[in-house]
Amino acid sequence: MYRWILSLSDFPSSFYRACFIIYASFLSTYHLPIFGKIDYLATQARLQELFIKYESSVVRVKATRQDLTSENKKRILKMGSGFFVSKDGHILTTGLLLNPERVWIEHKNKFFLTEVLGSDDLCNLTLLKTLEKPSQFSYVSFSNNKIETPVGSFLLGLTCALEFEIGPSIGLLQSVETSFGRNLFPTRMIRSSLSLGPGEVGGPVFDLNGNFVGIAHAVLPDLRSSFILPANACSKIRDGLLLSGKVDYGWFGITVSQKLNNENSSDIVIQTVDENSKLQEGDILLKIGSNPISERRDIVESTFFARPGTFVDFFVFREGNEMRIPVRVLSRPKSKQEQTKDDLIVDSNHSNSGKRDQNLRAE
Template identity: 25%
Template sequence: MKLLRRLYVLSLVFVFVLNAVVFATCLPDIRSVAKKALPAVVNISTTQIVEAPSNPFGFGFDSNDPFNEFFKQFFNNIPVKRKIHALGSGFIISKNGYILTNYHVVRRASTIRVTLLKDKAVYKAKVVGEDPKADIALIKIKPREDLPVLKLGDSSKLEIGDWVVAVGNPFGLNGTVTAGIISAKGRVIGEGPYDHFLQTDAAINPGNSGGPLLNLNGEVVGINTAIVAGGQGIGFAIPINMVKSELPYLMKGEKVKRGYLGVTVQDLTSDAAKALQLKNIEGGAIISQVFKNSPAAKAGLKPGDIIVTINGQPVLSAGDLSYKVFTMKPGVVVDFGIIRNGNNMDIKVKLGRRPTSEEMAENITSIYKTPYGFSVSNITPQLKNKYDIKVEKGVVVVKVEPGSFAYSVGIQPGDVIVKMNYKRVKNIHDLKKIISKSKDKNVVFFNIIRGTTQIFVTIQR
């Protein structure tokens, strides 16, 4: 009996140890990924100089006080230059110092400093190339020796449930490593016109922006970009394949050229598929509009056509189609699989060059070019949607000339001018009238709405 008990206990111990070994072998090897990645991850600190209204006396009046408006007009609105400091992350992609990060990390920075994690060496950096629409920037340092680099992987091979590792500097805490899984792909979160994010539950916090998201081979599959306010365990990353399609342009400092189809599309819903008696269709994009003289129009695509494949790859949604075209070069011939009147067809389209924001704006409404190096438009539904404008009256900045007076003080597309020299601006006509009647056209003062914030800008020619 004692022998049987001993054998029973030994069998339990053996099973427990065996399960522990099996469980351990199933866990991802985060340690080796972190060891490989950390030397190639950097801390990015930036300084931006902005103008803000100043109160020289440190006090004000009650909002109902008759002196309040006088006080604000003559004292609170005096612009003063201030320095704003920010932190972010990046990762090295070449031995000679090219570093990828987010555009919003280095946007309008007057100085950029990069700190290497391996030896704490600090370098000045400059922006080589940028793509604001995709929130991608390439910066460069001049290292004293060859640097460790991270290899760019293939984000198209990711599957939901795959383990990933995020590395960065959240809240300035250098070299922080977190792990999680891919929770979803192709997420649209309203961050820009080409949302197609990877969603992960690996912890991503302020300061992680620009850092790498890695697979278990230590390859970069995404750039950590966004978090959801109040959303615990939800972070987003730009798929690295989008970044790879841009690198040839960014390396040369050129404007990124995007493919252009010339259609507006909407999702093919399950209800629409049933109504059209379409079977075995898991996704697709219905063409609702074809622009005149566009590549789509020239190739014969029509409203009502349902795009189900692109170069043989399934189109899951309208956003998926936009993303796929977005990552292609102008001039490429693309094979679209479509359904028209219940029949399957293949149509080849030679993609064009995507028009710039300024070219699109010029097609929407009349443009007024000011003498200060920026152009404006009246507020239209299209511009309200494009720039998420909350006000109803004013003029929208649609173009800023590089090197102009406006550029030097930080005016940017999407800014809404509501006052000039304390006089209300409701439209282009008002702005022209104020400029023409200004006694001193060399020094002007603008009240601008940027997002939900009011700022004050002085231009001196």
């Protein structure tokens, strides 16, 4: 019977061939919608399965402090989503209130005070740790291995919108971007059709295989979409904040320009180099490590994951020859914005240190 269905050439007469065609038409007309419904229900069941698996890892994060610029001494409250990343009660979140006096999480209708272990200014991520762990919770595990999730993949976000219960959001992976307008991202960002609202930034995002794709990082309300910081970037930041309370980013000590060549494309040409570097002005940059360089944004991606103090191979084209030059990775200098932010934190700590304990007791 199965051979009869699969092979049209087995029929000796046109009559049986006609019967086969009628039967195939019947299957396509009446059975495919049933198969489509079964596929839909399977996808729905998978989404529900992932929600049940990871729901207890998601928390609502709240932070508060007194507004120092207001004459009425207003208190600022900011909330967002976060999720456990270890069995010891570590929580990763983004967009935390600057210089908070108190930070706590809400999990299963209970409140848990937390301490801030460190914040990363470049990607605006913060690592928290509960002073007392919930009795039952799960956590999201992930490594620094890069997982390629194809464009068009289904994504599942778990978030805490406003004061509502934890809920799922469904979207598609739309693209991988390296900039927004003229501003370069610190690393590649995933653009998705997850339409997120207040309080939902900071939640974890998964694919249908249950892999952690990244953290909901920013919202584009006009496009009904959002940016997701990938899992390997989250891993680098989590590990840095856990070990030392900060993240050390690399810096190659070069500036480059993009120039047209004779092949109707462009070259990345080194303009300035660090005084101790073996690179030279005018070198055409081909690769950094195993990463091909065709645009300036490719250098940003390589810099993000480079570790200060290590060596990275630069492949350049110089005077008609391709050369491999080891370059020592330097520590990234702070930007003016980051330095200004540090100054504000220091000033705030000095001006408010005498009142902080009293404010905490009074709340």
